[in-house]
Amino acid sequence: MTLELQDLCLSYGEKQVLDHFSLELVCDGLTALTGPSGCGKTTLMRVIGGLEQPAAGHLSGVAPERTAFLFQENRLLPWRTVEQHILDVLPRDRRGECARYLALAELTGEERTCPAALSGGMARRLALARCIALGGDLLLLDEPFTGVDGERAQRLLRRLREQGTPVLLVSHEPEVLSACDRVYAFNGPPLTLLP
């Protein structure tokens, strides 16, 4: 899958984050975006996911409504159990797949646990499992392994690769970047691709 980003412009108040930004982004397997905090990586992901509308420019290659976005924050619902988080995003005819997503995120046995009782790493894995369960043509994962130990992160990366949907992720962790097929490094703002 190749995303064509053409002449994208977006600013938050005075701060120009995307200034006529263009890029051909190849997203097969695992693709990573990296760069200093605040350079505009998350904004770019949000534009691709349809969560931000650029003031100008054009994006093609994927329909925003066919992406699944993992936010930087877990955004779990305090009143829903682990299992309910997954069931909430699965259509009725796929409810049987819940156990598979929980196993993928190593959360089997925690079905009835509420988010308040989860550790930071478990909560992150639940948010990741929910995003994968939602599915689509492209998974957009913003810092997916925050709070997850290195070994487990590698196992999760392997499973992400195996499940077949292309993944575009943001990360600063060298171990994660080295496990990806392609890494785009940026600077900014405004967002600029480093050679």
Add this chain to the structure above:
Amino acid sequence: MCPEPVKKLIRIAIPLAFWLGVWQLAAMAVDLELMLPTPARVLTSLLTMAGTDTFWLSALFTLVRVFLGLLLGTALGVLLAFLTRFASWANLLLSPAIRVIRATPVVSFILLVYLWVTRENIPGVIAAMMVLPVVWSSVSGGLSSVDSQLLELARAYRFSRWKTLCLIYLPSVRPHFISGFLTAFGLAWKSGVAAEVLCPPKLAIGSRIQQARMALETADLFAWTLVIIVLSLSLEALLRHLLKAGEVRV
């Protein structure tokens, strides 16, 4: 070390005994039953009244009126809170009107409503009018404090409106609703009985209070007030218990 139930009993019994003592001493000092009857005299009066059908029917009818008013006011308050939150025209038109209702003295409403509805229905209508702004205000507060990140998640994860309502709005608003509802319950009870006193229906606690006042039966007046207090406290405790049980189930 005392076990917890004993401690609880002490926490209730000591203040109760203290204030009953103060009451008894004050009654003895005044030494005029018309002004201040003794606790024993009020208890006797209460027991005598409890032996009549009128006592139970009056309490029952008052309860029904207050509860119907509470339910009506709560339903309207919740409905209007959602309407004023999501429809700007409703917010523009209704929010000031609801604030005016909240600021209007209950007595003005009772006398006004007396012109429009039958005596039997006044307490329910008044209770509903007192409950509505309180529930509206607490649910509106809950709706505006819903986490915007969760709402963005609902959009990004393609939740339907119904799902967003059930999974995000309702659980977020719930604690605000419960606190507003319990406050509203106390208000409904007080305003409902006040309406019964000013516009006495045939069978009502308020009517009995009015009757006792006219007949200068101060002990009866105290006894009915005691009935109101006991009913109000026990029903509030029951509501708290039910709402808490519901929360655990959800």
